[in-house]
Amino acid sequence: MATARTSYLRTGLIHLALISYTLIALFPVFLTLVNSFKTRNAIFREPMAIPTPSTFSLVGYETVLKQGDFIGYFQNSLIVTVVSIALVLLFGAMAAFALSEYRFRGNLLMGLYLALGIMIPIRLGTVAILQGMVAAGLVNTLTALVLVYTAQGLPLAIFILSEFMRTVSDDLKNAGRIDGLSEYAIFFRLVLPLVRPAMATVAVFTMIPIWNDLWFPLILAPGEATKTVTLGAQMFIGQFVTNWNAVLSALSLAILPVLVLYVIFSRQLIRGITSGAVK
Amino acid sequence: MSDINTADPETAPIKRPFRWHILVFLAPAFLVYTAIMILPLIETLRLSLYNLVDGQTVFVGLTNFTTLFSDPRLSASFWNALGNNLIFFVIHMLVQNPVGIALAAMLSVSKLRFATFYRTAIFVPTLLSFVIVGFIWKLILSPIWGIAPGMMDWVGLKWAFAPWLGKSESALITVSLISVWQYVGIPMMLIYAALLNIPDEVLEAAECDGITGWSQFWKIKLPLILPSIGIISILTFVGNFNAFDLIYTVQGALAGPDGSTDILGTLLYRTFFGFQNQMGDRSMGATIATVMFLIILAGVSLYLFVIQRRMRRYQF
Numbered sequence: 001m002a003t004a005r006t007s008y009l010r011t012g013l014i015h016l017a018l019i020s021y022t023l024i025a026l027f028p029v030f031l032t033l034v035n036s037f038k039t040r041n042a043i044f045r046e047p048m049a050i051p052t053p054s055t056f057s058l059v060g061y062e063t064v065l066k067q068g069d070f071i072g073y074f075q076n077s078l079i080v081t082v083v084s085i086a087l088v089l090l091f092g093a094m095a096a097f098a099l100s101e102y103r104f105r106g107n108l109l110m111g112l113y114l115a116l117g118i119m120i121p122i123r124l125g126t127v128a129i130l131q132g133m134v135a136a137g138l139v140n141t142l143t144a145l146v147l148v149y150t151a152q153g154l155p156l157a158i159f160i161l162s163e164f165m166r167t168v169s170d171d172l173k174n175a176g177r178i179d180g181l182s183e184y185a186i187f188f189r190l191v192l193p194l195v196r197p198a199m200a201t202v203a204v205f206t207m208i209p210i211w212n213d214l215w216f217p218l219i220l221a222p223g224e225a226t227k228t229v230t231l232g233a234q235m236f237i238g239q240f241v242t243n244w245n246a247v248l249s250a251l252s253l254a255i256l257p258v259l260v261l262y263v264i265f266s267r268q269l270i271r272g273i274t275s276g277a278v279k
Numbered sequence: 280m281s282d283i284n285t286a287d288p289e290t291a292p293i294k295r296p297f298r299w300h301i302l303v304f305l306a307p308a309f310l311v312y313t314a315i316m317i318l319p320l321i322e323t324l325r326l327s328l329y330n331l332v333d334g335q336t337v338f339v340g341l342t343n344f345t346t347l348f349s350d351p352r353l354s355a356s357f358w359n360a361l362g363n364n365l366i367f368f369v370i371h372m373l374v375q376n377p378v379g380i381a382l383a384a385m386l387s388v389s390k391l392r393f394a395t396f397y398r399t400a401i402f403v404p405t406l407l408s409f410v411i412v413g414f415i416w417k418l419i420l421s422p423i424w425g426i427a428p429g430m431m432d433w434v435g436l437k438w439a440f441a442p443w444l445g446k447s448e449s450a451l452i453t454v455s456l457i458s459v460w461q462y463v464g465i466p467m468m469l470i471y472a473a474l475l476n477i478p479d480e481v482l483e484a485a486e487c488d489g490i491t492g493w494s495q496f497w498k499i500k501l502p503l504i505l506p507s508i509g510i511i512s513i514l515t516f517v518g519n520f521n522a523f524d525l526i527y528t529v530q531g532a533l534a535g536p537d538g539s540t541d542i543l544g545t546l547l548y549r550t551f552f553g554f555q556n557q558m559g560d561r562s563m564g565a566t567i568a569t570v571m572f573l574i575i576l577a578g579v580s581l582y583l584f585v586i587q588r589r590m591r592r593y594q595f
Binding site for chain 1: 298300301303304305307308309311312314315316317318319320322323326378381382385386388391393396397398399400401402403404405406407408409410411412414415416418419424425426429460463468492513517521523524527528544547551552561564565568569571572575576579
C-alpha cells in the first residue's frame, strides 16, 4: 500500500474512542459480577470496589441456590437450545441441499416460501400457536418450545446454508455419483463436511435468540418444571427484588454460561458474521 | 409439492423416475415450518376477523379493527403504543446505527492494534438476554443504589440526574437507549464485514487520487456499504416492531409509568392474556398481531421493492 501517513494523533483518538465504548459496553456486566460477591453493606457503600476479604460474601448465591431451582432451569434451557439447534441444522441443511442441488419445478417458489420467515417474526402467530399447543396437549412441555424454535430458526438457516452449498464443486458430487453413491450419501458424506464452517455460523445465530428468549417460555411453558434460565431468572428477580445480593447473584449466574461460551467461541462467531454469511 | 418430478424444460421430454430424495430432503423443514409458523400466522390473521358474540365465535368482518382504531378505551392505548413504537424505532435509527457504523469504521482502520479485543468486548452485550440487560440497567439507574448519580458526580453533573425510568417524559428514551446499548454490536459487525470486503485496489486508487482519511470514508467507503446499511435498517425495523422482552423486564407488563413505554409487543401481551382487572381477549389479541404483521410487511416490502431495487450494488 502507498505509505499512508500514519498520524499518531488520529490513531490515538481512535483508541481513545474505542476504549471508552468498550468501557461502556463492559462496565454494567463487570459491576454485576463484582457486586454479587460482596456483603449487602459493601454493595451500597462502595459499589465500585473489588471485593476484599472483609467484604467478600456468597450469601446471594446461597439464597439463589436454595430458593430457585437454577440447576433445573439450566437443564431446561440446555435441552431446548441443543435439541432445537440440532433440528434446525439437520432439517435446514437437508432443505438447503434440495434447493441448491436439484432443479425441479417450484424450486424458486419453495425457496421464497421458506425465506418468508426471515423477515416475518414467528411471534405474530402466538395466538394461534398457543391454541394449537393447547389442542395438542403440549403446553408446559419442552417439546412445544423445541418445535417453535426449530420453526423460527429454519428460514435463516436454509438461506445461509443454501448460499454456501452452491459453492460446493459439482465435479466432486458427480464423481460421487459415478462411484455409485446415493443422493443421501452425497449429502451426508460429501456436502455436509464441506459446509461445516457455515453450520457453525448458523448454530451460533440460532442459539443466541433461543437461549435468551422470554416470550415463548412465558406463554407456552411457564410451569416450574419447564422454566428456562431466562424465565427463571426473570421470575426469581421479580420475587426477590429487594434482596440485592440474591438479584445480583441470579444475574451473574445467568450471565456466566453465555460469557464462558463466548470466550471460547468468539473467534468462530465473529469469523462467521464477518465472512459475509449474512449479506 | 406434487409437481416435484417434472424436470426443467430442456430435460422434460425424458421421463425421469420420481425423485423421492428431493421430497425427503424438503419434507421435514417444510412440515415443521408450515405447521408451526405459517399456519398459525394465517390462523391469527383469520381470527382477527372473528369475535365472540353471545359465547359464539362469529365472523364480524373488520369490526375488530374499527374497534381497535376508534373505541375510546382501546384506541387510546393502541395509538399510544404505535406512537411509542415509532419513537423507539427512530431512536434506534438515529443512535444505534450511526454509532455502530462509527465503531466499525474505526475498527477497520488498517493495522489497528487490539482491534480483535475491542470487537469482542463491544459485542458482549448483544449476547446477553433482555432479562439480564434490563435488570442490570434498572439497578444502575436506580436512585437507591446510587451508581448513576455517583458517577455523574465525578464529572460534576450530579444535578442532571433523575430517576429516568420512573418519569413518564424520559422513560421511553431511557429504555430505547438501553436497547441501543445492547444491540449496537449487530450493525457494528455487519458494517465491519462490509468494510473489510472493499478491495484494497479501490482504496489504493482513491489514495492515488489524494482521497484519504475522512473524505475517503464519506466518498468511497460509505457509498459502497450502503446496501449493508439498508439491511441493518430493515433488521432494526422488524426487531423494533415486535420488541417485547426488554420493556416487559424493565417496566413490567403495564409498560409504565402511565403507559409511557407501552409498545405494540406489550400491548399485544396485555390484550391477549389480560392483566390485573382486564380480561384476556383472543380476538383483539389476534387483531393487534395482524396490525403488527401489516406494519412489518409494509416495511419489508418498501425495503425489498423500492429501496433495494434503487440501490446500486457494486460487484468486485
